[in-house]
Amino acid sequence: MFYIIDVKGLESIYGSLKETFHVISPTLKDGILLYSEDVDFNSLPFGYTQMEGPSFYQLLQSSGRYFTYLRPSNTLKYFLRSPNMKLLTVKRSNGELSFEYHINHRKLAFFDVRRCDLKALQTLDNVYLNDRFPDPYYRSLRENMFLVGVDCQTASDVCFCHCMGVYLEDSYGADIFITELDGRFLVTALSKKGVELVEKLHIKKASVEDIQKAKEKREGLLSTFKKYLDTKDLKENLYRNIEHPYWEEIGKRCLSCTNCTQVCPTCFCFDIKEVNSIELDLSERVVSWDSCFNQTFATVHKFNIRDTITSRYRQWLMHKMAYWQDQFGEFGCVGCGRCITWCPAKIDIQVETAKLREL
Amino acid sequence: MRVGVFKFSSCDGCQLAFFDVLEELLKSREIQIEFFLEAQSINRFDTFDVSFVEGSVSTEEEEERIRQIRESSRYLVSIGACAVSGGIQSIRNFLDFETLKNEVYNYVDLHNSLPTSRPISDYVKVNYEVRGCPINAFELVEIVTSIILNKSLTVNLNPVCVECKAKGNICILVLGSPCLGPITASGCGALCPSFKRGCYGCFGPLRGSNFEGLKQIFKERGWDFQESILSSFNSYNKNFRDEVWKLGS
Ligand code: SF4
Ligand code: SF4
Numbered sequence: 001m002f003y004i005i006d007v008k009g010l011e012s013i014y015g016s017l018k019e020t021f022h023v024i025s026p027t028l029k030d031g032i033l034l035y036s037e038d039v040d041f042n043s044l045p046f047g048y049t050q051m052e053g054p055s056f057y058q059l060l061q062s063s064g065r066y067f068t069y070l071r072p073s074n075t076l077k078y079f080l081r082s083p084n085m086k087l088l089t090v091k092r093s094n095g096e097l098s099f100e101y102h103i104n105h106r107k108l109a110f111f112d113v114r115r116c117d118l119k120a121l122q123t124l125d126n127v128y129l130n131d132r133f134p135d136p137y138y139r140s141l142r143e144n145m146f147l148v149g150v151d152c153q154t155a156s157d158v159c160f161c162h163c164m165g166v167y168l169e170d171s172y173g174a175d176i177f178i179t180e181l182d183g184r185f186l187v188t189a190l191s192k193k194g195v196e197l198v199e200k201l202h203i204k205k206a207s208v209e210d211i212q213k214a215k216e217k218r219e220g221l222l223s224t225f226k227k228y229l230d231t232k233d234l235k236e237n238l239y240r241n242i243e244h245p246y247w248e249e250i251g252k253r254c255l256s257c258t259n260c261t262q263v264c265p266t267c268f269c270f271d272i273k274e275v276n277s278i279e280l281d282l283s284e285r286v287v288s289w290d291s292c293f294n295q296t297f298a299t300v301h302k303f304n305i306r307d308t309i310t311s312r313y314r315q316w317l318m319h320k321m322a323y324w325q326d327q328f329g330e331f332g333c334v335g336c337g338r339c340i341t342w343c344p345a346k347i348d349i350q351v352e353t354a355k356l357r358e359l
Numbered sequence: 360m361r362v363g364v365f366k367f368s369s370c371d372g373c374q375l376a377f378f379d380v381l382e383e384l385l386k387s388r389e390i391q392i393e394f395f396l397e398a399q400s401i402n403r404f405d406t407f408d409v410s411f412v413e414g415s416v417s418t419e420e421e422e423e424r425i426r427q428i429r430e431s432s433r434y435l436v437s438i439g440a441c442a443v444s445g446g447i448q449s450i451r452n453f454l455d456f457e458t459l460k461n462e463v464y465n466y467v468d469l470h471n472s473l474p475t476s477r478p479i480s481d482y483v484k485v486n487y488e489v490r491g492c493p494i495n496a497f498e499l500v501e502i503v504t505s506i507i508l509n510k511s512l513t514v515n516l517n518p519v520c521v522e523c524k525a526k527g528n529i530c531i532l533v534l535g536s537p538c539l540g541p542i543t544a545s546g547c548g549a550l551c552p553s554f555k556r557g558c559y560g561c562f563g564p565l566r567g568s569n570f571e572g573l574k575q576i577f578k579e580r581g582w583d584f585q586e587s588i589l590s591s592f593n594s595y596n597k598n599f600r601d602e603v604w605k606l607g608s
């Protein structure tokens with residue numbers, strides 16, 4: 001179902017989401033675009049453009065257009081599996097134990113999710129909602145969620161989603177999708193929830209021309225990408241070079257700071273700790289983000305099987321680009337470019353992967 | 360559990376952390392504080408299940424005293440940048456001691472410092488180190504609880520960046536402020552970057568860090584890496600001695 005709205009219509013969609021959901025949207029914080037809760041419509045970063053490069057970020061105020069910015073610097077992961085999350089509390093009183101599981105039933109809506117992040121959500125869903133070990137904490141948030149997808153207009157210098165299985169017509173999980181036309185917006189309702197929301201607002205159906213125009217706008221994005229990664233036989237080529245001395249060269253530059261894994265929308269590794277009270281009557285189980293760059297990550301019986309930064313960098317790149325395919329049948333990278341922007345050492349995963357496949 | 364709290368060359372700030380969590384600690388009926396000069400007037404020096412030591416070894420008297428404490432304690436925990444690394448006073452280890460003494464003090468004869476200020480672990484075996492200047496008081500509670508439960512203590516081997524990202528901060532090193540977060544042990548909750556100020560390393564170096572890599576980044580951006588480390592309160596930490604100053608042992 002296709003509809004056409006102006007900025008007032010956009011505002012009413014936003015308002016109606018706020019009636020039912022905790023709405024999470026991009027907003028400007030200390031000069032950076034970040035997803036945040038309780039943003040009002042007037043603080044959406046309309047008209048900004050994002051310049052990003054290796055270890056470089058700058059925002060510019062631009063034209064009179066709206067969705068000219070790109071994906072925020074943080075990710076959906078931050079809200080679906082927050083960095084330090086209490087799973088379980090066990091209490092002891094009068095010799096009895098009681099257990100409380102902290103499943104979160106909040107209803108979240110994300111207003112403005114770009115296609116790379118929708119693909120990343122699909123990747124995360126494949127990790128957390130698989131048939132064998134579905135994660136009840138993740139599932140609860142995920143089932144109650146509403147997603148508004150938005151089309152990008154100009155790629156940044158770090159984006160390469162077009163090479164990583166993100167296609168122009170993909171809209172995994174989105175309930176409605178918005179494409180900016182000139183001063184108006186094409187709204188595509190994709191799910192039952194999506195149709196219900198839009199129908200309630202009594203907005204105009206789109207014409208065939210509008211739909212065609214949106215398709216052209218969308219295709220216009222393709223010519224703006226500056227990065228390219230050849231993914232044909234990528235896994236095989238990387239495995240071939242797994243012992244190549246070039247990994248050492250990257251290992252000299254990498255700080256093992258974990259920034260890349262933490263800003264990545266698909267990295268899911270975690271650590272679990274048991275926190276006990278000093279009176280020994282309470283124990284809390286806390287899950288926190290871990291990273292394959294941490295020294296304890298691959299430590300088994302006090303022996304770290306990845307004791308060098310080189311071996312840890314190799315784990316990260318190989319997992320994203322090769323092992324993930326063996327594990328889940330897809331890439332672990334969606335080409336969002338965040339790890340490139342936020343690496344203090346200017347290590348660029350697309351450049352390094354391209355290099356390593358050709359060696 | 361018999362606990363001792365001891366002071367060497369230091370500012371007393373880390374001992375103050377005990378006052379922040381004293382109420383919490385005393386909830387456990389197992390804890391007896393046997394020796395803590397700053398907190399109580401009746402003290403007994405006998406044997407200890409755990410001794411917390413603040414401060415660096417900086418005089419001959421201290422060299423002797425730390426050995427006594429070690430002999431009397433099952434676990435010895437050094438607390439804070441002075442005990443762990445030598446503290447701010449260890450900057451003298453990098454300068455000429457005689458010149459320094461004459462410049463600073465009027466009555467040099469009354470002065471009984473050793474030419475170096477050294478971490479506790481240079482003298483005796485240390486079972487666990489609590490980082491920071493000052494330390495994070497909750498770590499004390501965690502240590503005591505773990506000893507009571509006979510639970511192994513997890514040595515923190517993550518950089519500040521892990522906590523920084525968990526807080527949702529944006530990396531200010533990328534945005535142009537010198538930050539020692541990538542080579543500094545976490546535990547402070549990324550306090551400084553959360554206020555848009557680069558980490559200056561008060562929790563001390565993380566072993567296994569890529570010091571050379573961060574040095575290159577500082578150099579490219581025109582910042583003085585060695586100067587940053589000298590003012591980190593941890594300049595004489597073993598990791599810096601080996602990897603940055605290359606002092607040998
Ligand atoms: S690896 Fe980098 S580019 Fe790929 S999805 Fe993760 S953050 Fe984005
Ligand atoms: S790249 Fe590292 S942190 Fe990310 S999912 Fe793989 S192993 Fe985990």
Ligand code: SF4
Pocket residue numbers: 253254255256257258259260261293342343344345346347
């Ligand atoms: S690749 Fe960059 S962001 Fe990732 S751990 Fe290494 S230095 Fe940090």
Ligand code: SF4
Pocket residue numbers: 257259344519520521523524528529530531532533538539540541549552557558
């Ligand atoms: S601001 Fe400092 S501590 Fe935080 S991620 Fe960047 S380098 Fe690490």
Ligand code: SF4
Pocket residue numbers: 492519543544547548549550551552557558559560561562563
């Ligand atoms: S961020 Fe660095 S300097 Fe600041 S409190 Fe933490 S360890 Fe100390």
